[in-house]
Structure formats: structure tokens, C-alpha cells
Amino acid sequence: MKSKGAQERKRTFLLITIPVVVLFFCFNTLPLIRGFLYSFTNFKGYGSYEWVGLRNYTDLFGDARVGKSYLFTFKYALVGTILTNVISLILALGLNSKIRAKSALRGVYFIPNVLGGLVIGYIFSFIFTYVIPAVGQKLGIGALSSSILASAGTAWIGIVIVGCWQAIAMNTIIYISGLQTVPEDVYEAGSLDGVTGWKKFKYLTFPLIIPFFSTNMVLSMKNFLMVFDQIMALTKGGPSQSTESISYLIYQNGMSGGQFGFQSANAFVFFVMIVAISVFQMTVTNKKEEQL
């Protein structure tokens, strides 16, 4: 009787899973495999094409533009991830303490996440191009008197600012929920031992929220590596092709340009890299995790 019930349960779970697996396979795995196959062709995205073997992959490693886009994307992702996590952790600590209008403030800090990337991008584009230079000129600050998006050396900073501004919202929420899992008695025990301030954070709070830290690191690293909206709205890859991210290049040349095959190869390499980075991050942070 009991075993029959268990079987019934198993079957129900199977019934729930199978359609999802089928859908996932059709809309995720199948396109991935097709893309992988296209990466061995000179397919333009339409019409006839030929098999070119590994040429796309060998080209990929010799292509200066692709190389530059990888450098830019990783630089951006690294700086973005660090900044986002530091700032959102500080914000979360503040918003988790006993302050007035806490819920209202949390709501306000979450708004950037609700707005679309393109909308934010266009607003910031206006600010960078017109507002900040005008203020800079009034105050006579040389560094601010021209648009930072117009110079190849500083444009990426503009994208980092916008990217972080938006990413911090989600990360803060995750950190707040993490901080709420830390039981009060741990702090009480700590205070008996005289732990306060930085030490309290370093030895009590942080080890206990490491699972949330690792989630945030993986999520924001992945999101920053896939940066696209902000570039579309802020710089379109310019100036001097200095802000072409990998996703932007794949879209631009694979879809609008006629490099579907070549960019499929690029996308596949990028996919493998993201998986590798995520796995690496998970294993490193998992080792540091503390259990109560």
C-alpha cells in the first residue's frame, strides 16, 4: 500500500518534470546544438552556406576585435562585480539596521532594478553628455567638462557606473535576506566576548552570509559578462570600438552583419567560459561556507 503511494508520487513528479524538460530541450538545448553546428559553417544567417571546419575557431583566436571585446568584457565584469558587491553589502548592512523608514528606503533602492536597462541607459546617456559637462564647465573642473562617453579611455567607466547602479538593487535585496538569516543570539554571544564593529562583521556576519555572497558573485559576474543593454544605449560599442562587449559583438555581427557562423563559434566559446567561471566561483566560495 505504502509503496504504491510512493510510486504514485514519483509518477506525479515525473509528469511535472517531463513537459518542462521537453520545453527546455526544444527552446534551449536544441538551439544551442544548432548554434554549435552553425559554428562550423560560413552561414550568413540566411541562404546557402558551406562547411568550413574549424576555421571559425582558429579565426576567433587571431581576431583582434574579438580579443579586444573579451578584454573589455572581463575588465568591465571584474570591476563591476567588485563594486556592486561592496556597495550593495554596505547598503544592505545599513538597510538591515534599525533605522527609520526602513521599508520605504528599501523600496526606493530597489527601483533601478524595475526600470528597463535601455531606459536607464538613455537617461544616463543624456546626463553624461549634457548635464555633467555643463556642471563641470560651470565649476571649472577639467575632467568633467567633456562627456566621459566621448573618450575611448573613459567610456567604459560610464558603462560601469550605469551597470552597477542597476545591479546593486538586486544584490542588496539578496544581502538583506541573507543578513536576516543571521540569528540574534550569535551577536549576543559575540558581544559577551567583546566583538564589535569590523571584527563583528568579519568573524560573525560575513561567514554566515557566505552562501548569499557566493550567489551574488556568480549572478553579478554572469550578468556583467553578458552586458548588452547599457552598451546599446550608451555608446553603441564606441568610441573607437573601445566598449564592444562580447554579447554586443555577437549580436551586431551575427545578426545585423553576415557572420552568423563565426559569431556562433564566438558564442559557444563564451558559453563554455561562463560555465567554467561559474563553476570555479561556486567551488571556491563553497569551501569557505560556514554552517551553524
Place this chain on the structure above:
Amino acid sequence: MRTHRKAAGLLAMSAAAMAVLLSGCGTEKSADNKTVVEIVQYKPEAVKAFEALEEKFNATHDDIELKIDSPNDAMTILKTRFIREDYPDIIGIGGDINYSNFLDSDMLMDISDYEGLSDIKESYLRNAEELEFIPMDGVYTVPYMANAAGVLYNRDIFEEHGWTIPETLDEFYALCEEIQKAGIQPLYFGYKDTWTCLAPWNAICVDVADSDICSQVNAGSATFAEAYRPVAEITKSLLQYAQEDPVAYSYNDACTAFARGESAMYVIGSYAVPQIRSVNPDLNIDSFVFPGSNNADENLLNSGNDLQWSVMAGKEDKKEAIYTVLDFLFEDENIQTYLDDQSAVPCKKGDFELPSMLDGMKEYIENDRMADYQDHHYPSEMSVDAMIQTYLLDDSENALDTFLERFDTEWARYNRDLIAKVRKYYEEHPDSNSEGGENA
């Protein structure tokens, strides 16, 4: 047993749903048994004109239903549809590299039996022919509208100061100096949108470089390093007359600035006029041909096929209906509808009322002194526009050489398959002209 059947049912249902999703729409006839002709055209700014034409057509034809789509970013939409093998009947695209690629992929139908072709001006048919990578038999497109690029100027500012249209490059520089002395910004650029870097580039190319230079390079008989040196020099020299930091401003910003009279001239195409007028409807705009050469006779108007109709391959069964639609679009009255809405040059012969902002170019249009945009031959993934932007921002001493060298190497890399194909073709057909399309 029962649950098994349920599982099978669920699977079948999801499979059926998938089939519906994947099959797309393949219906050729509408509900009331009319033949449906679907056009996708790539100029979203002309959506109003085409909506009016669509309505007019459907009101006067009982057996054909015309659908005109004018999406934003139509080229991406078209390519995505092509991947799914979902083809519209007629595509309205520009005479650029995309057309060459579609043609090269055997996606277009030979329409040399379409009678309307005889009414089209020669130079535009030639533009289309020059876009063929390797010479093709037959005709694959009917040019509809052309645009003209050069220098737009603020007629009121010019009249106020008594400035005249320059005919040579030196006169143009002198004019810029004079405008600067009068305390007015001569030029305004929106180089943040990289494609606008190509506007002066193209306008200068037609004056100082061979119009079939790309074919020459593909055939191995010329290099860009030589042909584009003067073009690159002149393009950069314009920066001294432009606002500071031109890459900080977008196309919209530049159009707005020109519309508000912040600059006397704007090196761009006639296609920018609707945008400019949307900011300032009363602006008195005229245009002139960019004088890239110091020999006034060498200067040509930069005019290319802005919108041309091609029929997709495999639509033979609907040919009659498709030609009826094309006939309708080419009726003088309907062309005028488009002209009144957009600032364009009709490709059809005949007496049309040209927009007043083309006054300064009229002589060139009437005497057929025109040449196509060079960037119509550039592969879009090579991003020549971004390369030009990079070059314009490069302050180092050897910027010009770096840029030209890069142009040649990247060209060879991005066109590898094409160059191989072209050279193979000429090896097999040694008697054909190895310079590509012939120019008048």
C-alpha cells in the same frame, strides 16, 4: 495505466503546441479568398506614406490584399525570418551589401520580365547592377526611391551673410573659415552614432575615388591604402570646423542642433531632413554637393538606391498579383505621395515635384551626374563606420597609415570567401571585364 495515458496525452499536447508554434503561418489566401501580398520594407520613417498607399490599394482591388510592414530594424527582422524560412513576397530594402548578400544566396527572383523596369532611370539600374558580386543574368530589383547626400545648409544664414555654394574643395574650406569668423559653427557632427561617420566619407569618396574600387580590390588590381588616402585626409580635416567632441553627440543631437540654427551646415544625406523638420518645421534647408575635389567637373552627387523592391524567390505562383502591386506603387500619383512625405529622389523617369531642399542638387540629378555610396559595398560586420570613428579620434602621427593599413587587412579578412569566389569566377571567365561593373 491511467496515469500512463495521462502522461502520453500531456506529451502529445505539448508536442502539438510546439508544432503550432514552430510551423508559423503559411496561409497564402486571406479569409475572403483574396491573394495576400506581403511587403516588408525597411524605412520605418515612411510608415505613414505606406499606410496610406496600403489603404488606397486595398480599397481599389477586390482580388488582392496588400499588407505593408514597416518595422524598426527591419533588416534584423528579415534575417531572423529568413532563418526560419518564412519569406514575405516583396522586400523593400536599400541598395546595399544586404541586397548583394541576398542575391548571392539565391534568395531573389529574376524579374526582368517586369514591364515597369523600362521607366527607371539608367543610373539607378546601374547602381543595382554594380551591387552584384559576380555578374548575374537577369534583373533582381526595381529601384524605387533614391536619396542624395552632401551638405545641408541653413539657407537663411547663408542669405543673411551673402555666402554662396562652394564648387571646389578649397572654396569649401574658405567658406568654413569665413563662417567661423562670423562667429557661427560651420559644421556639426553626430559621430557618437558611428554610421554618421560614413556620411562625409561617402560624399567625398564619389569625388576622389573610383566608384568600383571595391570590385577592383576584390579582383586584386588596387589597394584601399592608395585610393582612400585623400578621402581619409579630407574627412579628418572637417573636424576643425565642427563642434568640440563630436563623438559625444548622437545623430539626433546633431539633427537637433542643425535644426535650431546652431550650425550653418551639416554633412549628411537628404534622409535627415524629416528628422530635422520634426524639430523645426520652418527651417529653410537647401543642400549642395560636397566638393571633394578641386576640379569642379570631378565632383559628383552622392546618390544611391535608398529603397528598391525585390521579389523573393519561389513566389512565381503569385507573380501576377505581385506585379499588380508593383505597378500600383510606381503610379506617378503614388510616387508623389511618398515624395511629399519623405525627402527623396524618385528613381522613375518623369516630371515629379522635388522637395525644395534638393534645389542645390537639381542640376546634378537632371544631368545624371551621380555615383553610389561606397559603403553599400562594405560588409556590415567589418564596421567601417567604427573604423573611421577610431581613425578620427586617433591623434597619433601615423593615424592615417594605421587606418589605411587596417582597412586593407580587415577587408581581406572579412571578404575572404567573396574574394576567393570572385577570383575563381574571373579565372573561369577570363574574357569578362575583371574590373567588376562598368561605369559610365
